[in-house]
Amino acid sequence: MKGDFDVIVIGAGHAGLTAAICAAESGASVCVLEVSPKNVRGGNSKHTRNLRPMHESALHPLEGSYGFDEYMDDLLRVTDGETNQALATLTLEASANSVPWLKDHGVAFQPPLGGTLHLGRTNAFFLGGGKAVMNALFQCADKLNITVVYEALDIQLDVDNGVFKRVDYSHQGNTEHLTAASLVVAAGGFEANLEWLAEAWGDAALNFLVRGTPYNRGDILRQLLAADAVQIGDARQCHAVAIDGRAPQFDGGICSRIDCVPLGIVVNNQAVRFYDEGEDFWPKRYAIWGRLVAAQPDQVAYSIIDSQSAGLFMPTVFPPVEAPSLRELAEKLGLPQESLSTTVDAFNHSIVEADFNHQILDGCHTQGLAIAKTHWARKLDKPPFRAYMLRPGITFTYLGVEVDANARVNFNDSTCTSNIFAAGEIMAGNVLGQGYLAGIGMTIGSVFGRIAGREAARHAR
Amino acid sequence: MQDELTQTSAPVTAPNLLPLYEESARIMTICNACRFCEGHCAVFPAMEQRLTFDRETVDYLANLCHQCGACYQHCQYADPHEFNVNVPRVFAEVRHSSYAHYAWPKGMAWAIRNAGRFTILTTLLATAFFLLGVTLSGDQSSEGVGFYAVISHNTMVTIFSFVGWLILLVWYFSIRSFWLTTALPGIFNIPLPVYRRAMVSILTLKNLDGGHGHGCYQQGEVASQLRRVFHQMTMYGFLFCFVATSLGTIYHYGLSAPAPYDWLTAPKFFGVTGGVSLLVGCAGLWWCRRSTEQAIETEDGGLGNSLIGLLFFTSLTGLALPLLKGTEYLAIILCLHLGFVLALFLNFAWGKFMHSIYRCVALLASEYEKLRQ
Numbered sequence: 001m002k003g004d005f006d007v008i009v010i011g012a013g014h015a016g017l018t019a020a021i022c023a024a025e026s027g028a029s030v031c032v033l034e035v036s037p038k039n040v041r042g043g044n045s046k047h048t049r050n051l052r053p054m055h056e057s058a059l060h061p062l063e064g065s066y067g068f069d070e071y072m073d074d075l076l077r078v079t080d081g082e083t084n085q086a087l088a089t090l091t092l093e094a095s096a097n098s099v100p101w102l103k104d105h106g107v108a109f110q111p112p113l114g115g116t117l118h119l120g121r122t123n124a125f126f127l128g129g130g131k132a133v134m135n136a137l138f139q140c141a142d143k144l145n146i147t148v149v150y151e152a153l154d155i156q157l158d159v160d161n162g163v164f165k166r167v168d169y170s171h172q173g174n175t176e177h178l179t180a181a182s183l184v185v186a187a188g189g190f191e192a193n194l195e196w197l198a199e200a201w202g203d204a205a206l207n208f209l210v211r212g213t214p215y216n217r218g219d220i221l222r223q224l225l226a227a228d229a230v231q232i233g234d235a236r237q238c239h240a241v242a243i244d245g246r247a248p249q250f251d252g253g254i255c256s257r258i259d260c261v262p263l264g265i266v267v268n269n270q271a272v273r274f275y276d277e278g279e280d281f282w283p284k285r286y287a288i289w290g291r292l293v294a295a296q297p298d299q300v301a302y303s304i305i306d307s308q309s310a311g312l313f314m315p316t317v318f319p320p321v322e323a324p325s326l327r328e329l330a331e332k333l334g335l336p337q338e339s340l341s342t343t344v345d346a347f348n349h350s351i352v353e354a355d356f357n358h359q360i361l362d363g364c365h366t367q368g369l370a371i372a373k374t375h376w377a378r379k380l381d382k383p384p385f386r387a388y389m390l391r392p393g394i395t396f397t398y399l400g401v402e403v404d405a406n407a408r409v410n411f412n413d414s415t416c417t418s419n420i421f422a423a424g425e426i427m428a429g430n431v432l433g434q435g436y437l438a439g440i441g442m443t444i445g446s447v448f449g450r451i452a453g454r455e456a457a458r459h460a461r
Numbered sequence: 462m463q464d465e466l467t468q469t470s471a472p473v474t475a476p477n478l479l480p481l482y483e484e485s486a487r488i489m490t491i492c493n494a495c496r497f498c499e500g501h502c503a504v505f506p507a508m509e510q511r512l513t514f515d516r517e518t519v520d521y522l523a524n525l526c527h528q529c530g531a532c533y534q535h536c537q538y539a540d541p542h543e544f545n546v547n548v549p550r551v552f553a554e555v556r557h558s559s560y561a562h563y564a565w566p567k568g569m570a571w572a573i574r575n576a577g578r579f580t581i582l583t584t585l586l587a588t589a590f591f592l593l594g595v596t597l598s599g600d601q602s603s604e605g606v607g608f609y610a611v612i613s614h615n616t617m618v619t620i621f622s623f624v625g626w627l628i629l630l631v632w633y634f635s636i637r638s639f640w641l642t643t644a645l646p647g648i649f650n651i652p653l654p655v656y657r658r659a660m661v662s663i664l665t666l667k668n669l670d671g672g673h674g675h676g677c678y679q680q681g682e683v684a685s686q687l688r689r690v691f692h693q694m695t696m697y698g699f700l701f702c703f704v705a706t707s708l709g710t711i712y713h714y715g716l717s718a719p720a721p722y723d724w725l726t727a728p729k730f731f732g733v734t735g736g737v738s739l740l741v742g743c744a745g746l747w748w749c750r751r752s753t754e755q756a757i758e759t760e761d762g763g764l765g766n767s768l769i770g771l772l773f774f775t776s777l778t779g780l781a782l783p784l785l786k787g788t789e790y791l792a793i794i795l796c797l798h799l800g801f802v803l804a805l806f807l808n809f810a811w812g813k814f815m816h817s818i819y820r821c822v823a824l825l826a827s828e829y830e831k832l833r834q
Contacts (some may be wrong), residue, residue, distance in 0.1 A: 114499055127673055131535045
C-alpha cells in the first residue's frame with residue numbers, strides 16, 4: 001500500500017484503536033500499523049478485564065462512588081509519588097468518560113467477575129474480557145474506514161528534530177513507506193524483549209515468563225529514544241507477579257495466576273523461606289511477589305500448602321504437584337529434603353494458635369522466626385501436601401516517553417512542535433511511575449488514546 | 462519429576478474419562494481459572510461452582526450451552542493460542558454424545574448417532590405404511606369428510622396415540638436418567654421461582670442474547686439476533702401447532718365438531734400461523750446452521766437438520782392439505798404429511814427434539830443452584 005494519511009497509528013491495542021477511532025471521528029484519514037497477525041491482534045489489551053474510572057456517583061456497572069480524592073490518594077500511595085501530578089489529575093478526571101465512550105463504541109460491561117468482589121466499586125469489568133473490547137473497537141474502525149495493516153514488520157520511523165517524516169515497514173515481503181501529518185505511537189512496552197530486560201536485570205530476566213503478547217518488544221520506543229525523545233522511568237522498573245512456572249512463555253494471561261501464597265509457605269530452591277507470605281491480602285500483595293521470586297536463585301520458588309487449603313483460592317489451570325509426605329513432595333519438586341523438613345518444622349513450631357480466617361487479617365502468625373508469617377499461619381501437617389512452582393511473570397514495563405497534556409511527545413532540545421503523540425503503555429510511566437493499581441493501565445490507555453487521537457487529527461488539519 | 466513440572470498442556474482433572482470428556486475437563490479447568498466469559502450465559506456461573514469436571518458435570522454444562530459462540534469469539538486462549546480453548550465446539554460434541562448416552566432404551570442410541578439415516582428411513586417407511594394402508598383398504602367413500610375420507614379419524618387416533626404413549630414412556634426414562642445426574646431434587650420439591658426463572662430463559666431464549674442483549678456470535682465476531690429469532694419462530698410455531706391439535710381434539714370429542722374447520726376457527730388459526738411460523742423459522746435455522754462459524758461447527762450426522770427438515774415438511778404438507786381438498790392429490794399429500802408426522806414423533810423420542818428437554822432440565826438445575834447459593 002502506498003499513499004498518505006492524516007494520521008498514522010502504530011499499535012492496534014486498546015490505546016491505539018481508541019486514538020485511531022477518535023482521529024477518524026474528528027475527520028482524519030487514519031492508517032493503523034500492527035506488527036502482529038490478525039488472529040492474535042489486540043496486543044496486551046486482549047488479556048485485560050477492566051478499567052478504573054473515577055465516578056462521583058453510581059455508574060453502571062459500578063455502584064457507589066469513587067471520587068477524585070480517593071482515586072488520587074490510591075494513585076499516590078501505590079506510586080509513592082512517582083507521578084506527574086498534572087497528567088495524573090487530567091487522567092483521573094477524564095477517566096469518568098471512559099465507560100460511556102466505550103459503551104458508545106459497542107463495548108458491554110458487567111458486575112465484577114467471580115473472585116473479584118473487592119473491585120466491585122472501583123473497577124468496571126468488560127463483558128467477555130479485553131478481546132471482546134478489541135473486537136468491538138475493530139468493528140468501529142472498520143465502519144470508520146480506518147485502514148489496518150497487520151504484520152507490518154520492521155517498522156522504521158524517520159524522525160528529525162522531533163518531527164515525524166515518514167515510516168518504512170515491510171509487509172508480505174515488500175518494503176512499504178507511508179507519510180502522514182501526524183503520528184500516534186501506541187506500541188506498548190518492551191516486556192516481551194527479554195534481552196532488553198536483561199540489560200537492566202542481568203541474566204535473571206531470561207527466566208521471566210511474559211504474561212502478554214510476544215509482540216511488545218519496544219522497537220518503536222527504542223527508536224523514539226534514539227531520536228531524542230525525553231525518557232521517563234528506567235528499564236529496571238517492571239510490573240511482575242509470581243505466576244505458575246508451567247505457564248506458556250507468552251500470552252499466559254490471567255489464568256497463569258497462583259492465589260494460594262498466603263495460605264501456606266513459599267520456599268526457594270534451597271527450600272528456604274524468604275518473605276512474609278501473610279503480610280496482607282493477596283490482591284494487595286501479588287504484585288510484589290514477581291520481584292521477590294526474581295531475586296531468588298534461578299528465579300524460581302515453590303508455594304506449598306496442605307489439604308486444609310483446598311478450595312480456599314481461585315482454581316488453577318495446572319494441577320499442583322501432590323505428595324502424601326513432605327519428603328516425597330521435596331523429591332518430586334527436586335528440593336533438598338532435609339532443608340524442606342527443617343523449614344517446615346521450624347515454621348510449624350513457631351505458630352501462635354488463633355482462629356484461622358482467610359477472609360480477614362486474622363491472628364494466626366508465627367513467633368521467633370527470622371522471617372515471620374504475620375497472618376493465616378497454620379501448621380502444614382495435613383497431607384496430601386501440594387506445591388506450585390512460581391516464576392516471575394512480567395506484565396508491563398514503565399520505561400517510556402514523556403508527554404504533555406495533549407499527549408504530545410517531548411523531545412530534548414527540539415526547536416519544532418512535534419507531530420508525534422503517544423498513548424498507552426509506551427507513555428503510562430508519566431502517570432504510573434511505579435507500583436500498580438488494578439485497571440489503571442487501561443484507564444491511561446483510554447484517556448490518552450482519546451487525547452492523542454483528537455490532537456493528532458487537529459495537528460493534521 | 463521434570464515432566465510434571467514443565468508440562469504446558471493443561472491437566473485432566475478427573476480420572477477415567479473418554480477423550481471428549483477429558484478435553485471438556487481440560488477446557489473447563491482453563492475457563493475456571495480465567496472466568497472472563499461468566500457474563501455471557503448460564504454455563505460459566507455454573508462452572509464456577511465446581512472445581513472438578515466429571516462426565517455428569519460436563520453433560521450438564523454442555524446441555525446448558527446454547528452454542529451462542531460468544532465465549533469463543535472473546536477467548537484469549539482460542540486457537541492459535543496453545544491452550545486451544547473452544548467451548549462451543551467441544552460442548553456441541555458432548556451434547557450429541559449425551560443425547561445418545563441418555564437415550565432409552567439404550568439400543569436406540571444408534572438412532573441418535575445416525576440421525577440423518579434414521580430420519581430418512583423412518584419417513585420413507587411411515588409414508589409407505591400410510592400409502593399402503595390407503596391403497597389396500599380402498600374405502601375412499603366411507604363416512605369421513607375431507608381427509609378423514611382418505612384415512613378415518615379413528616385409524617389416525619389409534620396410530621398416533623400409540624406412538625404418543627411410547628414417547629411419554631421414552632421421555633420418562635430419558636429425562637429421569639439425566640435428571641438424576643444434576644443437583645435437582647424431585648419436581649415437587651423445586652421452589653416455584655426456579656420454574657419461573659427457567660421458564661423466562663426458555664421463552665426468551667435468554668442464553669442466546671450474548672449477556673448484553675445483542676444476540677449470539679454463531680456467524681462470527683458481530684452479534685446477531687437472527688438465530689434467536691428463527692429458533693423462537695420455530696419453537697412458538699411448534700407450540701401453536703400443538704395448541705391447534707389440542708383444540709382440534711377438544712372440538713372433536715368435547716364439542717362434537719370434527720374437522721375440517723373453517724379458516725376463522727381457533728384450531729385453524731393456531732395451525733396456520735404456527736405452520737407458517739415453522740416454515741420461516743426452520744428455513745432460517747437451516748440457513749443459520751449452514752453459515753455457522755467453521756471453528757465452532759461440528760459434524761452431527763444430520764441430527765440438527767433432521768428436526769428442522771421434519772418440522773418444515775410436516776408444516777408444508779399440513780398447510781397444503783386444506784388447499785388440496787377435493788383434488789386427486791389429497792390422498793398422496795395426506796400420506797406424505799402423516800409420514801412426516803410419524804417420523805417427527807419418533808424424533809421426539811430419539812432425535813434432536815430431545816435437546817429441548819435436556820436443555821430445560823439443565824436450565825432448571827442452573828436456576829436451582831443459583832437459588833441455593
